[in-house]
Amino acid sequence: MARAKLESKWGYVSPGGILRYPEEPPFPVKEYDAHYDHIFEMMEELEAKGEILIYRITEEHQPIPVYTSTGRIKLIPTNKLWHHKSCGQCGNIPGYPASLFWFMNKFGLDYLNEPHQTSCTAWNYHGSGTSNPVALAAVWLRNMHQAWKTGYYPLIHCGTSFGSYKETREQLIMNKELRDAVKPILKKLGRLTEDGRIVIPQEIVHYSEWVHAMRYRIKELYEKEGKAKGIDVSNVRVAIHNACHTYKMIADDYPYDPEVYNGQRPAASTAVIKALGAQVVDYSTWYDCCGFGFRHILTEREFTRSMAIQRKLKVIAEEVKADVIITHDTGCTTTFEKNQWIGKAHGMYYPVAVMSDVMFAALACGAHPFKVVQLYWNCSHYEPLLEKMGITNWRELKKEWEDTVKYISELEKAGKYDELMEFFKEYDLYEPYSRTSTGKPRASATSNMPLFKS
Amino acid sequence: MDVSGDWNLIILPRVINDYDLDFAKEVMSLPEGKTMIQCYQCSYCTASCPVHNYWDERYNSRHFIHLARLGLIDELQKRADVMWRCVSCHKCTHRCPKGVLVEEVLKAILKTMAKKGLIDEYPSKKFDKFFTESVLEYGRIEDGELLFGWIEKQGYNVVKDPILKKPIPFLGETPEWLKQLVMKPIKSMNISFLVLNAKHMLFHPRTKNWNKFKQVLRKVVQEEGGLT
Amino acid sequence: MAKSVLVIGGGPAGLGAARILGKLGIPTILVEKEDRLGGNPILNHYHTLIPRKLKPEQVLGPYIKEVESNPNVQVKLKTELTACEGEPGSYKVTLSNGETHEVGAIVVAKGFEHFDPRRKGELGYGLYPDVITNLELEQMFSREGRLYRPSNGQLPKRVAFVFCVGSRDRQLGVTNVHCCRYGCALSGLQAMEIKQHYPDVDVFCYYMDVRTYGTWEYPFYWAPQEQYGVRYVRGRIAGITYSPADGRLRVKHEDTIVQRPAEVPMDLVVLVLGMEPSAGTKKVAKILGLAQDPDSKFLVPSEESGSNIISNKPGIFIAGACKGPIDIESSLAEGEAAGAEAAAFVGAKVTV
Ligand SMILES: Cc1cc2nc3c(=O)[nH]c(=O)nc-3n(C[C@H](O)[C@H](O)[C@H](O)COP(=O)(O)OP(=O)(O)OC[C@H]3O[C@@H](n4cnc5c(N)ncnc54)[C@H](O)[C@@H]3O)c2cc1C
Ligand code: SF4
Ligand code: SF4
Ligand code: SF4
Secondary structure (H helix, E strand, C coil): CHHHHCCCCCCCECCCCCCECCCCCCCCCCCCCCCCCHHHHHHHHHHHCCCEEEECCCHHHCCEEEEECCCCEEEECCCCEEEECCHHHHHHCCHHHHHHHHHHHHCCCCEECCCCCCCCCHHHHHHHCCCCHHHHHHHHHHHHHHHHHHCCEEEECCHHHHHHHHHHHHHHHHCHHHHHHHHHHHHHHCCCCCCCCEEEECCCCEHHHHHHHCHHHHHHHHHHHHHHHCCCCCCCEEEECCCHHHHCCCCCCCEECCCCHHHCCCCCCHHHHHHCCCEEECCCCCCCCCCCCCHHHHHCHHHHHHHHHHHHHHHHHHHCCCCEEEECCHHHHHHHHHCHHHHHHCCCCCCCEEEEHHHHHHHHCCCCCCCCCCHHHCCCCCHHHHHHHCCCCHHHHHHHHHHHHHHHHHHHHCCCHHHHHHHHHHCCCCCCCCECCCCCECCCCECCECCCCC | CCCCCCCCCCCCCCCECCCCHHHHHHHHHCHHHHHHHHCCCCCHHHHHCHHHHHCCCCCCHHHHHHHHHHCCHHHHHHCCCCHHHCCCCCHHHHHCCCCCCHHHHHHHHHHHHHHCCCCCCCHHHHHHHHHHHHHHHHCCCCHHHHHHHHHHHCCCCCCECCCCCCECCCCCCCCHHHHHHHHHHHHCCCHHHHHHHHHHHHHCCCCCCHHHHHHHHHHHHHHCCCCC | CCCCEEEECCCHHHHHHHHHHHHCCCCEEEECCCCCCCHHHHHCCCCCECCCCECHHHHHHHHHHHHHHCCCEEEECCCCEEEEEEECCEEEEEECCCCEEEECEEEECCCEEECCHHHCHHHCECCECCEEEHHHHHHHHHHHCCCCCCCCCCCCCEEEEEEEECCCCHHHCCCCCCCCCCHHHHHHHHHHHHHHHCCCCEEEEEECCCCCCHHHHHHHHHHHHHHHCCEEEECCCCEEEEECCCCEEEEEEEECCCCEEEEEEECEEEEEECEEECHHHHHHHHHHCCCECCCCCCECCCCCCCCCCECCCCCEEECHHHHCCCCHHHHHHHHHHHHHHHHHHCCCCCCC
């Protein structure tokens, strides 16, 4: 195929335009001749043959280019996004997606918070190995088809979904058997295009890539609104934990940047923390996994907690005394959070705040620590961090949130749903239920489906 | 549900965090340990070694050398139960393509470990001591006493003669294997030989003038470090 | 008079070719991109060379002198080949200084480039000052004459050599799967040099295989161990990190003999760099239509010929590291062979 014959990939643009390289390497890239990148050309070929439809990123999505580890230009759509949520995130760390929605509202971006989506099922796959490539591909393509139908571009919240989708796409492009196996399933589900093609997105995009691409706008917001509230993160010591499934799974397809360790380590999260002016501290086990381990968190937690405590929390405490560990995935965040307490019983207590990049950024930009970032769900000590960030009035803010919850539950108990809806209109809460693909506005927050039901 | 069964477990990392390089220095400061430095881990020695081949694959001369050179003490200790098993056949030394005096080096490693209290004294050394004591006592090897004295040390209830307080063969508890071992040849043995042996067992003959000589010898052996 | 010969590249291989051509009385043009002759060993200030433990000037100095003083050889520094037309036996070549020449044969000796270890992010080169390359260690010796940790200027207590960086590695794509050939031996030499001057420094070599082939086995593998106590540990270093707690680096690997993971503290870590075809080699392959290995992009000899200096183009000969990793002695010898072949090709009548 075309790529293999190229003298140099720099400055190259594929015939269909979805594979692009800058004129010069942006940093010393790992591969001169990236075998993974080649799948973009293969996608173009499959599209020309009528097998697939590439769901393209257009002007409407206001894309921002970033570099991957191979030096490829990856377009990150920033507008008109279809939020593909994470199972563990919404339940365990609701402030995580909420912070992301908050930013999108702040920036006036259009998005769809879609209930018609399924889990990626990759947790099952990694946890027990009982799934298989065909099933994973079917689930993924079903979700992508749904996004495509709505015209909103998929933004994937979960690191594992993101990694799994990247891997599934590669397998699908490389293996005709797989495409042939998955097509009849999609047909039955009504998830092919009218002319019988599979819908495959041009780029698979993780929310942390969105945060990365938007880091300068986030910084602007911080300067304008966060600092006005007396927030200052310049003294905050931040240890970064990069999630395995974002950057080690299909390692060629994740952002790298000359400003982040000379392009030698994944850029997302680190770059936004740096843009905000906080201190990124390096520690010796930065590359280690958190211990979550899918199966392990369910059935072999002694591994999870031992790994989290000894390979991460202890090292971070002893080597760099970070104020916060910043993550960009669901599993790592919960693992670091919830396992601190077990260490206490073993004389291995290394307290540190834990949250995702977008939560930290939202706090820095002045988001409400409880209403939006929902830190009350955290069990690690986040209070010293808030103090250090200059959010010294957190006690009042907490009280305000508690009063609000009380008020809402009173209204709910009394069955005053109309009043409740009026209240939500005024209440400065993020607005995740803005629209669904059925076109009905706020389908979820109605009297038959109250938002807070105990 | 916790399938693993232990909610309260913490697993400690099995990462090697450092080397103890002084250990190797000590081994190589011994004359018999010097050639350890030459080993390039080809495993010619281990492949040849009868103990590795027929006893326990954890007995591995090449591996011991690697562990000793980096000073991975905990790994050496994991093998402490087999490390004494060398039969001193010297096949290893005979074969080594790098001229390592393997058998000697292994002894140097053991000696260093013992000196540092990293390994229990090896069982055969206990017998050696007992053996030496017997020789020092009588100026000769007293078979019966050696055998039954050793059996007593192994925890058997032997019967002792009231005067000399030495075990009387076969009167007390005797291990089954020993009975069988002895019964077979006894049937075909010359009666006068048996009588002689029985006499020796009871009367413990000594080398002439042994008492004087014994003191000198004990002193010399002690100075040579032979009694420790 | 015989037609002239163009030699491209003034490293060991190019020098070998130009020297023999000059000696045979063939008019020779030697173009070198840099401002001096000698190739990587001279340009990059190597310290002591395997296998004879001589300085680059001692090995290559006489060649440079001979080439520069031979009236048959025109040395053109800071010059490159930009175009080539014509037939075997009469190539019309254009140089970057605007000159054109007609030559009967060409010797290509454009050499190699050092692997850029920043492409292996997990090794922390460029992030931690005490992670250096073996080239930088050579230069530390040759320029400063002492061993130190760049982070604090002090003598390291422990030094680790990390073999095969940028070699034998499919993570880097298909381009770097070859063995560098010199790395194991040079590390043995560098390790011995460290021990000679600083006997108390502990030196470790982390390897997958030790490839000190041929007669290099004793001087560069056995001697470092037996005479200097250099320790060899089998296991590829999978990551280098830094612990702010003690200011030392950690080399992460599995000791494959013990079958246990290890993260051992080190004060200085030396990356043993692989070799890649130089940019010039890739460029000239295009201009001259030379066959390249599709993966590594090194030049490959003609399939019909048993000799590895005969290219796929009649009248064009290839020598040295542009064909793949090689040592200096062999580069010189290949250059000489290629020069002699070129002389024969242009029909030189040699009388002794
Ligand atoms: C760190 C290191 C240490 C080494 N140490 C030893 C050692 O101790 N002993 C040993 O035997 N080998 C050693 N080697 C290998 C040795 O460097 C090579 O064998 C040798 O340099 C190869 O010679 P060469 O002439 O083929 O290539 P090079 O030395 O690379 O010379 C090529 C020349 O061509 C020039 N050139 C490139 N492109 C162009 C162009 N477009 N136009 C004109 N000129 C061009 C270059 O500037 C250069 O002068 C070492 C290698 C490395 C990486
Ligand atoms: S034979 Fe010699 S060199 Fe080989 S492993 Fe044994 S001691 Fe080492
Ligand atoms: S001397 Fe010991 S280590 Fe050597 S081969 Fe014989 S039994 Fe094995
Ligand atoms: S010569 Fe040694 S260091 Fe170089 S690639 Fe080969 S094995 Fe690795």
